[in-house]
Amino acid sequence: MAVEVILPKVDMDMETGQISRWYAKDGDTVTKGQLLFEIETDKAAMEVDAPASGILGDVSAAEGAVVPVGQAVAWIYAEGEERKAASKPVSEPAVEPQISHSVSEAPAVQPVVTPAPVAQTEIAGIRATPLARRLAKDAGLDLSAVQGSGPKGRIQKKDIESSLVTAAPVASPVQATAPRPVVTSPVQAALNAVWLRQGESGQLPIVLIHGFASDLNSWRMLLAGGTLRNPVLALDLPAHGGSPRYVPESIDAIAASVEATLTAHGVEACILVGHSMGGAVAAVTAARGIVDVRSLVLISSAGLGPQINGAFLNGLVQAKSEASIVPWLKELFADENMLSRAFINATVAQAQDTELREAQAGMAAHLCADSTQTFEIRSSLERLTIPVRLIFGAQDRIIPVAHAHGLPGEVGVHVFRNCGHMPQLEQRDAVLRIIGECSRAAQ
Incomplete structure (x- = not known):
């Protein structure tokens, strides 16, 4: 039965x-139990699992669609079972609906939908999706200055992102001999963030910050099947994922955006976990003391020495096809067989976004000029009195493992053999265990 x-x-x-x-x-x-789709509301983003096993069919809500609570978005059929008549795909409605009763009151019955009261922004003559309103609020953007591209001029997520880009132009690629301009955000805009796990009540949230040329979705492979009990919030760095596309002037400036983001999501105390460039951001954020960081986990962290594989940074942001991207991705792993098809597909998809890659090229040229890290975090680590763990792969070809030497004695250092720049994938269980230990120590 469907x-x-x-x-x-x-x-x-x-x-x-x-x-x-x-x-x-x-x-x-x-x-x-398999992850089916992700939904966003004004307050959070949540993952929805499959309620049964079978064949997914009659998907009626496309990505970006705003759907009433309780409405069917798909069906799961048994093998060979006759499908129902396919519904017309849901697109963003002109008026947001409301449900006349909760799902718990009638879980198996199609809810009755009535027109919702006009949203406050619409009273002022502005139509916007809930997600667009939240993004605009986080970024300090006046919705009245945004041109909507949706039905009847409704403002959507992409309109907010375009407005932020217009307000903070992205540096375009220039000749290697010419200086690349540094472009900063006109406001201290919050970053794109998604709650990847709800976690258990009373547990400190874990905040994840990805590395260069990645995005928050890269953490899903670490968390899949994991046993962490904490709520998990993942952020997109500036010029990455769904965050505003500008070239930050410094790691401190990124840390300030992280602080604004955590404030917007109600996070007062947390455990920070950062990979590569995200590790440097996490360390500086902890040292600034504005956020109550109880524990810090740095994975293949940048900022511990000047050397970095500049050829990798430049090659990855310039590569456009799978054929040119894969050789660079192999540099991330000690065993190239760890490079998954999903990882390749996600990177190739990002490479098609020219604007995104141009912003990342500007970021690399500014923060890692001439294959040199122009920032450092050792002084930040020396000021910290919280538990700090550093994780490195002995075969890291992006950042030398030698950078793990000479740290304060209180910093716990883990160096894994047969591991490259991606310990969170190459040594997934060990990394989860270390994060779990830091979580328990920080409670």
């Missing part, structure tokens, strides 16, 4: 949710 996949209610005030990403497509075979 099983309905509905958009769930994830907070008390939720009336609609936006499908931000599908992890399975129509016709895929899925298993119960």
Whole structure:
């Protein structure tokens, strides 16, 4: 018997949710508990698992669609089972609906939908999706100055992102002999962030900051099947993922944006985990003392010495096709067989976004000029009195493992053999165990 996949209610005030990403497509075979899609509300982003095993079909809500709570977005069929009549894909509605009852009151019945009261922004003559309103608020952006591209001029996520880019132009590639201009955000804009795990009540949140030319989704492979009990919030660095696309003037400036982001998400105390450039940002954020960081985990961290593989940085941001990207991705791993198809596909997809790559090229040229890290975090680590763990791979070809030497004696250092620049994937269980230890020590 076919099983309905509905958009769930994830907070008390939720009336609609936006499908931000599908992890399975129509016709895929899925298993119960498998991650199906991600939804965003005004308050958070949540992952939704498959309620049953079978074949996914009749997907009726595309990525970006705003859907009422309780509405079916797909069905899961048994092998050979006749499908229902496919619905017309849901696009962003002109008016946001509300549900006349909660999902828990009638979980198996299609809810009755009535027009919602006009949102406050619409009273002022401004139409915007809930996600667009939240992003604008986080970035300090006046919605009245944004041109909407949705139905009836409705402002969407991409309109907010475009406005931020317009306000802070991205540095374009220039000849190697010419200086690349540094472009900074006109406001201390918060960064794109997603709650990857709800966690258990009373547990400190873990905040994850990815490395250069990656995004927050790269952490999902670490968390898959993990046993962390904490809420997990992942951020996109500036010029990465869904964050504003500008070239930050310093690691301190990025740390300030991290602080603004954590404030926007109500995070007062946390455990910070950073990879590569994200490690440097995490260390500086902890040392600034504005956020109550209880413990710090740095994975293949930048900022511990001047050397860095500049050819890798430049080659990766310039590569456009799978054929040119894969050789650079292999540099990340001690065993190139660890390079997964999903990892390749995600990187190739990013490479098609010219604007994104141009911003990242500017960031690399400024913060890692002439294959030299122009920032340092050793002084930050010396000021810290919290538990700090540093994780490195002995075969790291991006940042020399020798940078792990000479740190304060209180810093715990883990160097894994047969491991490159990606310990969170190459030594996944060990890294999860270390993060878990730091979490327990910080409670």
